[in-house]
Structures are given as C-alpha cells and as structure tokens.
Amino acid sequence: MGSTDLNKPTKRQLKTFSGLRRVVATLRGPEGCKWDRVQTHASLRPYLVEETAEVLAALDAENPIALAEELGDLLIEVLLHVQIAEENGDFTMEDVIYGIGDKLVRRHPHVFGDAVAETPEAVMTQWDELKRAERVGESALFGIPETLPALAYAQAIQRRAAKAGFAFDSKDQAWEALEEEIDELKLAKTAEEQRDELGDVLFATANVARWYDADAEDALWLTARRFSRNFRRLEGIVDDRGVDLSETAVAEKMALWEEAKAQTG
Numbered sequence: 184m185g186s187t188d189l190n191k192p193t194k195r196q197l198k199t200f201s202g203l204r205r206v207v208a209t210l211r212g213p214e215g216c217k218w219d220r221v222q223t224h225a226s227l228r229p230y231l232v233e234e235t236a237e238v239l240a241a242l243d244a245e246n247p248i249a250l251a252e253e254l255g256d257l258l259i260e261v262l263l264h265v266q267i268a269e270e271n272g273d274f275t276m277e278d279v280i281y282g283i284g285d286k287l288v289r290r291h292p293h294v295f296g297d298a299v300a301e302t303p304e305a306v307m308t309q310w311d312e313l314k315r316a317e318r319v320g321e322s323a324l325f326g327i328p329e330t331l332p333a334l335a336y337a338q339a340i341q342r343r344a345a346k347a348g349f350a351f352d353s354k355d356q357a358w359e360a361l362e363e364e365i366d367e368l369k370l371a372k373t374a375e376e377q378r379d380e381l382g383d384v385l386f387a388t389a390n391v392a393r394w395y396d397a398d399a400e401d402a403l404w405l406t407a408r409r410f411s412r413n414f415r416r417l418e419g420i421v422d423d424r425g426v427d428l429s430e431t432a433v434a435e436k437m438a439l440w441e442e443a444k445a446q447t448g
Contacts, residue, residue, distance in 0.1 A: 190214070204276070207262045211270070224267060231260045289313065311346055323347035335400040337389040345393070354394040361387040417443035 190209050196202030210219040234257045241249040268274050290313050292298035293306065300306045318325055323343045331339060344350065351357045364387045368380040392399040420443055421428055428436060 203258075204262060204266075207259070207266050211263075211266050219263070222263065222267070224264060227260060227263055227267075231257075231264075234260050332400055334385070334389055334403055335398075337386050338393055338399050341390050341393055351390075351394075354391075357387070357391045357394050361391050413440070413443045416446045419443075 192202050192205060196205070210216045212220075234253065238250070238253040238257050241253045265274075265276050265279055269276070288295045290310050291306075292313075293300035293309065298309065300309050315323075323346065324340050327336070327339045327343065329336065341350075351360065361384070364380065364383040368377065368384050371377040371380045389399040392402060417439055420426075420439055426439070431439075
C-alpha cells in the first residue's frame with residue numbers, strides 16, 4: 184500500500200469538516216499538490232472573487248444543486264487561506280470560528296441576552312448601534328472594502344454616511360441632486376471634466392436608488408442581462424432579414440429593438 188493510499192480519506196471522513204480540513208492540509212503538505220503548495224493569500228485572491236461570483240450565479244439561477252457545489256468551492260478558498268495563515272503562524276481556524284461566533288452572540292443581545300428587538304428593522308438598528316460602540320474613534324466608513332464594484336461601493340459608503348447623520352432629508356432632495364449633476368455633465372468640456380461629472384451622476388444615481396431601497400449594483404446587473412438577452416434576439420432578427428444595423432436609421436433600429444423585446448423564451 185503506497186503513501187497515497189494512506190493519505191486518502193474515507194467517504195465518512197469526507198462528510199466532516201475535520202475531514203475536509205485534512206484534505207486541504209494534505210494538499211499543502213510536503214507530499215501534496217505542487218500547485219496548492221505554492222499558493223499564497225495574494226495568488227488565491229482572483230479565485231476567491233471568481234468562486235464568490237459563481238455562488239451568486241447559482242443563487243440567481245435558483246439552482247440548489249449548483250448552489251451546494253459552488254458553496255463548497257467557496258469554502259475551499261476559505262480553508263486554503265486559513266491553512267496558509269496557520270502555516271505562517273498568523274492565526275488559526277479556532278481564531279476564525281471564535282471571532283465570528285463571539286461577534287454573532289455580542290450583536291444579538293435580543294437572542295442571547297435581555298435586549299428587545301421585535302422587528303427586522305429594530306434588529307438592524309441595534310446591530311448598527313453595537314457596531315458603532317465597538318468602533319469608537321474610527322470613521323463611519325471603516326471596513327468598507329474598496330474592492331467592491333463601483334456602484335456597490337458607492338451605496339455602501341452612502342448607507343454608512345446616512346446612518347452617521349449625513350444624508351438628504353427626502354427623496355426629492357436626492358432627485359434634485361441627481362438632476363443638478365446631469366446638468367453639469369451636459370456642460371462638461373474636457374475629457375477629465377466629463378469623467379468626473381459622469382462619476383458624480385452615477386454616485387447621485389446610487390443615492391437615489393438607496394432612497395428607493397433598491398440595490399443599484401443588482402438593478403444595473405439585471406438591466407444589463409436583460410439588454411444582452413434582447414440584443415441577442417435582435418441579432419437573430421437582423422440576420423434573418425439581412426439587415427445591416429450600421430446602415431439602418433435610428434427609427435428603424437428602435438422598431439427592431441421593440442420587436443426583439445416583445446419576443447419571449
């Protein structure tokens with residue numbers, strides 16, 4: 184019996200968290216996988232982003248089988264980062280588990296203590312108050328990752344700023360700010376001014392979305408996906424009719440677009 188057979192976990196072990204950790208440790212070990220052994224926190228970064236995106240795709244598809252598989256792939260990324268940290272002496276799995284467990288208990292005093300929070304909104308208010316108390320002296324924007332997609336980042340910092348008291352008093356004021364930014368974009372002359380004003384328009388749009396309790400990132404993604412689906416239908420129509428879109432009048436293009444949008448399936 185070879186060393187590989189000795190290292191191979193049983194099916195029973197593979198159904199446990201400890202068994203999965205053993206697999207990751209073996210892959211990183213002296214006799215493990217040459218690819219896994221050379222990975223670092225930095226080199227694994229793109230895979231963490233990719234696996235997170237695939238989890239979101241499975242959620243959007245409402246496919247529980249795919250979701251279970253993609254969550255497993257994401258979990259491996261987490262375990263690899265923990266394994267590397269343990270090897271470096273930075274922190275352990277116990278540190279990770281205790282840290283999140285302690286936070287959940289601390290921020291749910293209505294469950295693990297005597298506090299009262301009878302609605303989801305009350306729970307969120309309590310959570311935010313406890314978070315602020317824990318972060319006295321730090322910016323209200325502390326901890327928001329700048330690696331978020333731009334619209335998601337914009338809304339995240341706007342929500343934090345609003346909770347800190349810096350926000351418009353009404354939806355109408357948010358709309359006025361957006362309209363002002365659009366007017367300034369129209370008047371922008373240089374490429375730099377146009378870029379900056381366009382950023383202001385998008386930022387103000389994200390703020391309006393917040394007033395509608397809408398996720399700007401999700402809204403744009405859904406619209407982009409809908410456009411992609413309709414454009415593919417449009418391509419089918421013009422291919423069937425031998426139409427060259429580059430030589431078609433705008434009015435006819437829009438008529439073809441409406442026809443594509445009306446198709447189902």
